[in-house]
Amino acid sequence: EAQVTQNPRYLITVTGKKLTVTCSQNMNHEYMSWYRQDPGLGLRQIYYSMNVEVTDKGDVPEGYKVSRKEKRNFPLILESPSPNQTSLYFCASSAVLPYNEQFFGPGTRLTVL
Amino acid sequence: KQEVTQIPAALSVPEGENLVLNCSFTDSAIYNLQWFRQDPGKGLTSLLLIQSSQREQTSGRLNASLDKSSGRSTLYIAASQPGDSATYLCAVFESGGSNYKLTFGKGTLLTVNP
Numbered sequence: 001e002a003q004v005t006q007n008p009r010y011l012i013t014v015t016g017k018k019l020t021v022t023c024s025q026n027m028n029h030e031y032m033s034w035y036r037q038d039p040g041l042g043l044r045q046i047y048y049s050m051n052v053e054v055t056d057k058g059d060v061p062e063g064y065k066v067s068r069k070e071k072r073n074f075p076l077i078l079e080s081p082s083p084n085q086t087s088l089y090f091c092a093s094s095a096v097l098p099y100n101e102q103f104f105g106p107g108t109r110l111t112v113l
Numbered sequence: 114k115q116e117v118t119q120i121p122a123a124l125s126v127p128e129g130e131n132l133v134l135n136c137s138f139t140d141s142a143i144y145n146l147q148w149f150r151q152d153p154g155k156g157l158t159s160l161l162l163i164q165s166s167q168r169e170q171t172s173g174r175l176n177a178s179l180d181k182s183s184g185r186s187t188l189y190i191a192a193s194q195p196g197d198s199a200t201y202l203c204a205v206f207e208s209g210g211s212n213y214k215l216t217f218g219k220g221t222l223l224t225v226n227p
Binding site: 041048050056058090097099101102104105106 | 145149155158159202208212215218220
């Protein structure tokens with residue numbers, strides 16, 4: 001089954017404790033991206049990657065890191081999480097342009113205390 | 114900077130009604146526009162993708178149109194059902210310079226009453 005998977009689905013952590021949220025897709029997609037969703041602010045793009053070793057900032061990259069060492073994986077790293085990073089996070093993937101329907105993962109609900 | 118606006122923010126209709134959701138964007142330099150559905154606490158499900166060169170796309174009871182020059186898209190839902198209740202999001206994929214970014218509207222919360 002074609003899908004985007006994220007792990008963990010739920011995470012409660014404390015301020016400053018480094019964490020990684022994994023994202024993997026099995027559709028051989030080149031484009032992958034991360035979003036956060038907050039009430040009243042909607043979905044905002046954090047980082048995106050056009051292909052292996054090619055990443056770029058979205059609208060809200062501060063406090064996050066990403067890497068794209070393999071085509072199928074695009075982990076999101078919070079090196080020193082803070083309470084304002086409490087949010088619902090989504091990973092997505094798509095084929096390259098022009099036809100790039102976005103497929104989303106199920107989401108990771110992160111709480112930083 | 115691209116801005117995407119969805120009107121109305123919330124809509125409540127009786128079952129069987131036809132309805133229109135609106136999406137507008139400020140920068141017409143887009144590759145495509147995609148409509149999604151999101152159920153409470155769930156992920157996003159893709160409904161329709163319209164390329165910048167297209168005027169509309171249809172899937173079942175859904176029809177999406179795109180007027181790139183005026184920066185507008187509409188999602189038409191025919192014969193609405195209670196199962197259509199969800200938040201509907203539109204997103205544009207930008208093509209400006211070296212940016213390849215997806216920008217979302219804040220969504221329209223649709224409630225279809227039996």
